Amino acid sequence: MIKGRVYKFGDNINTDDIYPGRYLSITTDREEMAKHCFELAYPDFLKTARPGDIIVAGKNFGCGSSREQAATCLKYFGISVVIAESFARIFYRNAINLGLPILIAPGITKRVEHGDMLEVDLEKGIVKNLRTNDEIKTIPLPSFILEILSEGGLVPYLRKKLGSGEKGGNK
Amino acid sequence: MTIVEKILARAGGKKKVIPNEIVMAKVDVAMSHENADVVLKSFQEIGVKKVWDPEKIVILFDHRVPAESEKTATTHKRIREFVREQGIKHFYDLKEGICHQILPEFGHCRPGEVLVGTDSHTTTHGAFGTFATGIGGTEMAGVWATGELWLKVPESIKIIVKGKFRKYVSAKDLILYIIGQLKADGADYKSVEFCGPAISEMSIASRMVLTNLSMEMGAKNAFILPDEKTIEFVKSTTSKPFEVVLPDKDAEYLETLEYDVSDLPPQIACPHSVDNVKPVREVAGLKIHQVLIGSCTNGRLEDLAVAAEILEGKKIHPDVRLLVIPASRKVYLEALKAGYIEIFLKAGALILNPGCGPCLGAHQGLLAAGEVCVSTTNRNFKGRMGSPDSFIYLTSPATAAKSALTGEITEPL
Ligand code: SF4
Numbered sequence: 289m290i291k292g293r294v295y296k297f298g299d300n301i302n303t304d305d306i307y308p309g310r311y312l313s314i315t316t317d318r319e320e321m322a323k324h325c326f327e328l329a330y331p332d333f334l335k336t337a338r339p340g341d342i343i344v345a346g347k348n349f350g351c352g353s354s355r356e357q358a359a360t361c362l363k364y365f366g367i368s369v370v371i372a373e374s375f376a377r378i379f380y381r382n383a384i385n386l387g388l389p390i391l392i393a394p395g396i397t398k399r400v401e402h403g404d405m406l407e408v409d410l411e412k413g414i415v416k417n418l419r420t421n422d423e424i425k426t427i428p429l430p431s432f433i434l435e436i437l438s439e440g441g442l443v444p445y446l447r448k449k450l451g452s453g454e455k456g457g458n459k
Numbered sequence: 460m461t462i463v464e465k466i467l468a469r470a471g472g473k474k475k476v477i478p479n480e481i482v483m484a485k486v487d488v489a490m491s492h493e494n495a496d497v498v499l500k501s502f503q504e505i506g507v508k509k510v511w512d513p514e515k516i517v518i519l520f521d522h523r524v525p526a527e528s529e530k531t532a533t534t535h536k537r538i539r540e541f542v543r544e545q546g547i548k549h550f551y552d553l554k555e556g557i558c559h560q561i562l563p564e565f566g567h568c569r570p571g572e573v574l575v576g577t578d579s580h581t582t583t584h585g586a587f588g589t590f591a592t593g594i595g596g597t598e599m600a601g602v603w604a605t606g607e608l609w610l611k612v613p614e615s616i617k618i619i620v621k622g623k624f625r626k627y628v629s630a631k632d633l634i635l636y637i638i639g640q641l642k643a644d645g646a647d648y649k650s651v652e653f654c655g656p657a658i659s660e661m662s663i664a665s666r667m668v669l670t671n672l673s674m675e676m677g678a679k680n681a682f683i684l685p686d687e688k689t690i691e692f693v694k695s696t697t698s699k700p701f702e703v704v705l706p707d708k709d710a711e712y713l714e715t716l717e718y719d720v721s722d723l724p725p726q727i728a729c730p731h732s733v734d735n736v737k738p739v740r741e742v743a744g745l746k747i748h749q750v751l752i753g754s755c756t757n758g759r760l761e762d763l764a765v766a767a768e769i770l771e772g773k774k775i776h777p778d779v780r781l782l783v784i785p786a787s788r789k790v791y792l793e794a795l796k797a798g799y800i801e802i803f804l805k806a807g808a809l810i811l812n813p814g815c816g817p818c819l820g821a822h823q824g825l826l827a828a829g830e831v832c833v834s835t836t837n838r839n840f841k842g843r844m845g846s847p848d849s850f851i852y853l854t855s856p857a858t859a860a861k862s863a864l865t866g867e868i869t870e871p872l
Contacts, residue, residue, distance in 0.1 A: 300732065308820075329847065355494075378593050386597055446605070447505055
C-alpha cells in the first residue's frame with residue numbers, strides 16, 4: 289500500500305516540461321537528474337514537492353520525446369506513484385521499465401485536489417482519497433507488468449530471469 | 460488483419476493476433492543515438508556480457524555533433540569503445556547525419572520488419588512498411604540483452620488522402636492539419652495507416668514527413684502502405700531480402716478518416732504545442748528572429764530544393780538568422796551539387812553540419828527570451844529550442860524560406 293500527498297498537474301504534460309532538454313547530457317547520474325524535475329516549466333515543483341508525493345495528472349501525461357530521464361528523474365526524486373487520466377505510451381513503458389509505479393485512472397482529476405492524501409493499492413488498482421473517502425477504480429495493470437514493477441524494474445527483472453546478476457557488470 | 464497485426468503476429472511467432480493482445484516480439488533493427496549511453500548503463504546492470512546480435516544493432520551520433528561539451532565528448536568516446544568491444548557492425552560516427560535519415564539511406568528500413576529506436580520519432584520508418592516505434596533506454600537494454608520486447612498490439616486508424624497539393628503546400632502542411640484536427644493524443648497508442656491517391660503520388664521523403672509527425676498525435680507507429688516506389692527505394696539501399704506485408708481486405712479499423720488536400724492552405728503549429736495548428740495566413744505578419752530549415756522532419760533534398768527555389772537570387776531579411784541543416788552528409792552533398800548550398804549562402808544563411816542542431820535545444824543556435832523562430836522541425840514545446848520564454852512556430856520549408864525573406868511569418872505564395 290502506497291500513501292502520499294498529491295501533487296497535481298493538468299493535461300498534456302510533456303517530457304520537456306518534466307525534464308528539460310538542456311539537461312539531457314546527464315545520462316547516467318540519476319540523483320543529478322532528480323534535481324531538475326519540472327525545473328523550467330513548473331519551477332514550484334522543486335520548491336514544494338517532497339519525496340513520497342503522488343503525481344496526479346490529466347490526459348496524455350509524458351507526451352513528447354522518448355527521454356527516459358523524464359521517468360528516471362521522478363523516480364529518483366522519490367515520487368511514489370504517478371496516476372493520470374492517460375499516459376503517452378513511451379513514458380508509460382519507461383516508467384514500468386524503471387520501476388516507477390503508474391496507474392491509469394479515467395476521471396481522477398475531478399475527484400482529487402492538489403494536496404489531498406491518497407492511499408493506493410497497486411495490485412487491486414484502487415486509489416482511496418483520504419480527504420473525501422472516495423474510492424477510485426483504476427485500470428488494473430496486467431500481471432507481468434506488476435511482476436516487473438515488483439522486481440523494481442526491467443533491469444532487476446531480467447537479471448533474475450536471465451540469471452545474469454551474479455556475474456558482475458553491475459556496480 | 461491489419462498490417463500492424465500481421466507484422467506483430469509474425470514477430471511474436473503467432474498465426475493471428477488481435478488488438479490489445481501482448482506479444483513478445485523479435486526485433487530486426489535496434490537503433491540508438493547518443494542515448495546509447497543510457498542504454499549502456501542499464502545493459503551493464505543487467506549483467507549480460509555480449510549483445511544478442513551485433514549485426515542488428517545500429518548506433519550513431521546526431522544529437523550533439525560535434526560534441527558541444529566535454530561531457531558529450533566523453534559520452535561519444537564511451538559509446539565508440541563499446542561499439543568496438545561488442546563488434547557492433549552498423550555504427551555511424553558523427554559525420555553521417557540524423558538517425559531518421561541514416562537508417563533508410565543505409566538500408567536499415569525494410570518492409571515487414573520490427574524496428575525499435577530510443578527516439579520517439581522512430582515512427583518515421585513506418586514510411587517503408589516497417590513496424591517502427593520509439594522505446595526507452597532501459598527497454599533497449601533489454602533488447603540488447605535478449606533481442607525481444609513486449610508489445611501491445613495496437614488498434615489501427617486508417618487515413619485516406621486524396622487530391623493534389625497546391626504549389627508550395629506539402630506533406631508537412633497536411634500532417635500539421637491532421638494533428639490540429641485529431642489533437643496531441645488523438646492517435647494515442649494507435650497504429651496509423653496512410654493510403655490513398657495523394658500518398659501514392661508522394662515522394663519517399665514526403666511520406667517520411669507524415670510518419671515522422673504521427674508521433675505528435677500520440678501514434679505508437681505509423682505506416683505508409685508499401686508500393687512500387689517503396690520497393691524500388693528499399694532495393695536501392697539494401698540487398699537483404701524482405702517481404703512486403705499489406706493489410707487484408709477485411710482488416711478492422713477503429714476509425715477511417717478521409718482528407719482532400721486540394722484546397723489545403725499552408726499550415727502552422729503555434730506555441731507551445733504541435734496541435735495548436737492554424738492556417739499560416741492567420742498569424743501572417745508576426746515578426747521573427749530565426750528560421751531553421753532542417754531536422755528529421757524536413758531536412759531532405761526536396762525540402763532544401765523548395766527553399767532554394769524561394770531564396771534564389773534574394774537576400775534574407777537583415778533582422779533574421781537563417782540556419783540550414785541538411786539531414787545527412789549525403790543530402791548535403793546532393794544539395795551542394797544541385798547548387799542549393801550556394802543559393803543559401805548567397806542569401807545570407809548559415810549552413811550547419813548534418814545533425815539535429817538546435818532542434819532539441821542542446822546547442823547550435825538557441826533562442827533568447829522573447830525571440831520567435833519559424834522552424835521546419837516537429838516540436839514547439841516551451842523552451843524546446845532555448846529560453847522558456849521563446850516561441851517556436853512549425854511550418855513547411857516553403858513557408859520557412861519565405862518568412863526568412865520577409866522577416867515575418869508569411870505564406871509562401
Ligand atoms: S532532428 Fe530533432 S526531432 Fe529529429 S531526431 Fe533530432 S532532435 Fe529528434
